[in-house]
Amino acid sequence: MKHIPVILFGAGGVGRALLWQIVVSRPVVAGRNQIVFNVVAVVDSRSWVWAPAGLADDQLLALVAAKAEGQRLGPERPGNVEIVEQAAAAGLEGALVVDVTAEAGMEPLLDRALASGYGVVLANKKPLAGPWSTAQRYYNNPRLRHESTVGGGQPVIATLRYLLDTNDPIFRIEGQMSGTLGYICGRLDEGVPFSQAVAEARANGYTEPDPREDLGGLDVRRKIMILGRMAGWPLEEADITIETLYPPALASLPVEAFMAKIGVMDGPIRERVAAARAAGALLRYTAELEAGVGSVGLKPVSREEPLANLKYISFRTALYNDQPMMIGGKGAGVEMTAAGVLGDMIGLVREG
Ligand SMILES: NC(=O)c1ccc[n+]([C@@H]2O[C@H](COP(=O)([O-])OP(=O)(O)OC[C@H]3O[C@@H](n4cnc5c(N)ncnc54)[C@H](OP(=O)(O)O)[C@@H]3O)[C@@H](O)[C@H]2O)c1
Incomplete structure (x- = not known):
């Protein structure tokens, strides 16, 4: 022993x-x-x-x-x-x-x-x-x-390590990498205003103590950077653009004041939800990385695509190219x- x-x-x-x-x-x-x-x-x-x-x-x-x-x-x-x-x-x-x-x-x-x-x-x-x-x-x-x-x-890192160990180069990484933003997008699908979805996520303990850590995309960017760096790209923050789901004017407010003002995002996000819906899509906060360049943000995803319906991270590699390796399931939670x-x-x- x-x-x-x-x-x-x-x-x-x-x-x-x-x-x-x-x-x-x-x-x-x-x-x-x-x-x-x-x-x-x-x-x-x-x-x-x-x-x-x-x-x-x-x-x-x-x-x-x-x-x-x-x-x-x-x-x-x-x-x-x-x-x-x-x-x-x-x-x-x-x-x-x-x-x-x-x-x-x-x-x-x-x-x-x-x-x-x-x-x-x-x-x-x-x-x-x-x-x-x-x-x-x-x-x-x-x-x-x-x-x-x-x-x-979920064995995301273990899977990536296995792919790298077996000499299967990584071409592309994508996925929904935030349980918090996945929850918020699901509530937007149901017609709930953005500010209410954020307040619910916070009350349920899904967000970091300061929800801007999640809404700013910083946590998701850290995750895609970690995966990308493992895959061999010496990434810096500037290599990954992020969409922040609150205006710069709310960036330095105390948390409770920020929560009181986040309703300013309801209108713009409602319009994007409606535009996506008209095109047969749902809004998802996704991360993607290819050839050392990445982006993190809210995107319309066709209802038929797996990313619209499942929370997963995928690796497109030499061997898993036409159909990527996907790891998903109930990932978040202490x-x-x-x-x-x-x-x-x-x-x-x-x-x-
Ligand atoms: N929650 C999730 O579902 C989840 C999922 C994936 C990854 N993570 C990651 O796991 C980590 C912990 O998450 P959590 O939800 O447990 O956070 P949390 O509830 O906020 O707990 C953080 C803990 O760290 C302690 N701490 C702060 N500074 C410290 C220091 N210098 N030395 C020792 N302890 C210190 C805090 O101390 P006090 O108690 O004194 O404040 C607190 O106990 C985070 O990095 C988070 O991103 C969390």
Whole structure:
């Protein structure tokens, strides 16, 4: 049996689902892969809990419950890099550092973890979507995995890796890459005003805390950049145009003021829905990338096309050219995302 220390950064929706899954899947993970995950640290933005011998399952479940109620994890936390240094100083070997935050600036932590011989698992897209000069070291790194950065728990990254490993070059990538925008487009199909669809998505917890993260297309652009970079294009943000679903005047308002004003988009979007419908199409927020040039935005998609009816990501390759490889299903949600992280943790231990 391998006992693997785990240092978890982020105890939001995904982090808590992951802790719960680590606990309930213990018999399966031990039985199938002879692995026991010992969570030695859980860290949020302000506080942390540190237990170099590993937290017991009842402690982990109590942390999940306390965090869900808005309580602190524990005392004030040290800096990111200091936490990994503390783990190394405590003699923890072969640990996994798991980043399920949505933070920028995590690179020094990741670099310190990799330098310590630790594995890294990301649901956080930002380190992979920064300038190529900084991000490229996280690609093709056998000690770093990031399945949940695209498609939640669906094996999008694993499929792309398989295509690349088997020398099948990627010609084109396209898909609906946002559960939030997929939901909003579905509500537009039903005649719901845009502002109402956004408010519903937010109330249901589908959006990021600031819905502009979704509506601005930034999250989708990060995903298509990650896939494109894996496919071999050294993409920068400027290589992918994005359509932002709110006017520049609303960009710097506080979130609640933004929500109060998003109704200004109702008229223009209603017109686009009607124009698409008149042409036998539905509006979909899609991402596409070919020959290193991409776009992200709202497009009319013919009702007959799969993209109008299904949420998937497709890869057109030398072998899958006339009919692309498609991965789809219910991708978003904290449980699926956490399962993708857990799968990466198991994969790193098994193959690392
Ligand atoms: N939700 C989904 O369905 C989904 C799907 C795919 C990918 N993802 C990605 O998964 C990540 C997590 O999503 P989420 O929904 O769990 O977000 P969330 O609920 O907003 O949780 C984020 C967590 O990160 C913590 N945090 C912030 N800065 C930190 C730091 N410097 N060090 C340690 N922790 C820090 C926050 O701390 P506090 O609790 O103190 O605020 C919070 O616990 C994001 O990158 C997201 O894009 C999510």
